[in-house]
Amino acid sequence: MKKIENQLLKYKKMNKTIITIILIVFACVITYRGSVMGSLSLMVIIPFVCRMFYDQTAHIVAISLIIGAISGFFNVLGFGILFPLIFSISSLCGVFGAMSLKKVYNEPIKKKKILYLILSIILLRAGISINVEATGTPWGYMEAKEKINSYVKKNYEDGTLKYKKTSYNWYMDNYYNVYEYFVRGSSQEVHIDYSKRKEIYDQFKFEMEQLYTYEREIELQGILNGLMDKNLRVSAGIETEDYITRDELNDHYYNLTYDMEKFNKTKEKREKLNNKITYIIRIKDNEMKDLILSKEELTDLAIKIRNTIGVHEINFLRVTVKCSNGEDSSYEVWFDKNTDEEGIIKNYKYEKK
Known part of the structure; x- marks a missing residue:
């Protein structure tokens, strides 16, 4: 009979160990997913609960440390090697917190009860x-999801961005929504962040601006390379409060003719955007190294570029033409749509690095 009792106790102990392993693995996986469930401090709560109902402290601590170490090979939240450390400290706090709480019930001296509590x-x-x-808070997730989704709904047409999930970046200390969007025939993912200062950083807006200005770079580069006797490298930038979508990109814009109302609306928006673009044109030699020009050569080239841009009716905010000796000095001249030849000569500038 005693042998049977010992066997039953052994199975009971084994079952508790298995349940502890399952629960701690569950806590680890849920936390590692980077979702709102992962922000429930399960890495503390589950070891705490396990220790409240299972007196084998060493087993729980060992299981927590081993599972935490194994989890370090994964990197969903970007913790890397820090995850085992975070998991271990959290689980130890939970285990020893439970031990202290249990002593409150068993301690006869009132002062010690209070100390243990x-x-x-x-x-x-x-x-x-x-x-x-490390994982954020549930209310932080809910606030970020609501604020970012409201921002997207306000600034983009339905269907532009498809919501996928909300997550937390412990390193940057902010929440973000992950969205899916389609551009140039392929599916992409993008983050829109929500900081603790309640500010929204729209990565999608930035990426669309990059795509749009890249197209303008290529267009102007092609025009100038065919007409100038110098190697020119064009870069473009834009500062705008307007929200660029795939309709403004070439692939979609030129296929909007099935809906002339939308095409004309998009055309008007593109012209407005182009009027906010600044171009920087750098002069290179045949080996694509910096090429130095005299003041007369540089201003003459800038005048040629301005005239070429005018002929092709390219809208812009400002164009800067630069050259450098690659070491300690640079030369530049700029113009806008209202600058004449005399103005270009006056806008010549020399800078010593």
Whole structure:
């Protein structure tokens, strides 16, 4: 009979160990997914609960440390090797917090009860604080999701961005929504961030501006390379509060003729955007190294470029033509749509690096 009882106790202990392993793996996986569930401090709560119902402290600690170490090979939240450390400290806080709380019930001396209770609260608070720093908070997730989705709904047409999930970047200390969008026939993902200062950083807006200005670079580059006797490298930038979508990009814009109303509206928007573009044109030699020109050569080239841009009716905000000796000095001249030849000569500038 005693042998059977020992066997039953052994199975009971084994079952508790298996349940502990399953629960801690669950806590680890959920936390590692980087979702709102992962912000529930399960890395503290589950070891705490396990220790409350299972007296084998060494087993729980060992299981937590081993699973935490194994989890370090994954990198969903970007923790890398820090995850085992975060997981281990959190689980230890949970385990020893439970031990302290259990002593409250078993300790006959009232003052010691209070001390154990305070210690338990401190340990749990410390573990949860570590988790909050690493995984965010549930209310932070909900606020970020709502604010970013409202921002997207306000600034983009329906169907431009498809919501996928909300996550937290512990390193940057901000939340972000992941969206899917289609451009040039392929699916892409993009983040829109929400900081603790309640500011939104729109990576999609930035990427679309990059694509749009790149197309303008290629267009102007092609025009100038065919007409000038110098190697020119064009770069473009834009500062605008307008939101560029795929309709403004060449691939979609030139296929909008099936809807002339939308085509004309997009054409008007493109012209407005082009009027905000600044171009920088750098002069290179045949080996694509910096090429130095005299003041007369540089201003003459700038006048040629201005005239060429005018002939092709290219809208722009400002164009700067630069050359450099590649070492300690650079020369530039700029013009806008209202600058005449005399103005270009006056806008010549020399800078010593």
